[in-house]
Amino acid sequence: MQTHDIHFVFVGNNAAVDFINTEIVSRGELVDLLQNDADLIRWARETGFDIKSRLTAGDLPAAKQLRAALKELCQARIDQRPAGRSSLVVVNQHLQNHATHEVLEADPDTGDYELVPDKAASSVTALLANLAHEGAVLLASPQATQLKRCGNPECVLIFLDTSRNQKRRWCSMDTCGNRAKVAKHYRKQTR
Numbered sequence: 001m002q003t004h005d006i007h008f009v010f011v012g013n014n015a016a017v018d019f020i021n022t023e024i025v026s027r028g029e030l031v032d033l034l035q036n037d038a039d040l041i042r043w044a045r046e047t048g049f050d051i052k053s054r055l056t057a058g059d060l061p062a063a064k065q066l067r068a069a070l071k072e073l074c075q076a077r078i079d080q081r082p083a084g085r086s087s088l089v090v091v092n093q094h095l096q097n098h099a100t101h102e103v104l105e106a107d108p109d110t111g112d113y114e115l116v117p118d119k120a121a122s123s124v125t126a127l128l129a130n131l132a133h134e135g136a137v138l139l140a141s142p143q144a145t146q147l148k149r150c151g152n153p154e155c156v157l158i159f160l161d162t163s164r165n166q167k168r169r170w171c172s173m174d175t176c177g178n179r180a181k182v183a184k185h186y187r188k189q190t191r
């Protein structure tokens with residue numbers, strides 16, 4: 001399958017969660033949307049990181065290793081169990097590269113301010129450090145209890161449920177939510 005036929009999904013409400021969600025299930029098969037360097041650059045660009053430096057041979061494997069570690073930590077959190085120590089080690093390695101350099105950005109509509117990482121001079125190292133940081137901040141915060149798996153057992157996506165009533169069940173209403181609705185409707189019809 002050509003991965004560029006499949007769009008990246010941004011349903012996580014957190015960059016690290018969206019990064020984890022670059023592994024999806026499509027037609028019953030687990031598909032890695034980060035098949036090559038170009039995919040990683042494209043994903044980064046869609047999250048606002050314009051990677052300017054040339055990728056080295058180790059960058060994509062490092063990205064996937066971090067993704068696996070973040071996934072393990074989030075899955076463990078969802079299951080309320082301790083995660084493997086090796087995942088912590090990987091995330092902590094990337095945290096060492098996290099620059100505290102942030103920029104103040106103003107929302108043009110509301111005038112609200114937000115401190116965000118400086119994404120201007122981006123390398124894969126900076127991208128991964130930033131993702132490790134986003135994930136670490138989330139995992140260490142009370143918000144971690146809002147991490148959920150999509151309610152479709154065939155789906156592997158996770159998300160942060162930021163809805164007010166904490167009742168979000170699906171990665172997306174357009175895909176898994178809609179499928180569940182159709183299945184329920186069909187069961188009613190055939191009863």
Ligand SMILES: [Zn+2]
Binds near residue numbers: 150
């Ligand atoms: Zn889903």
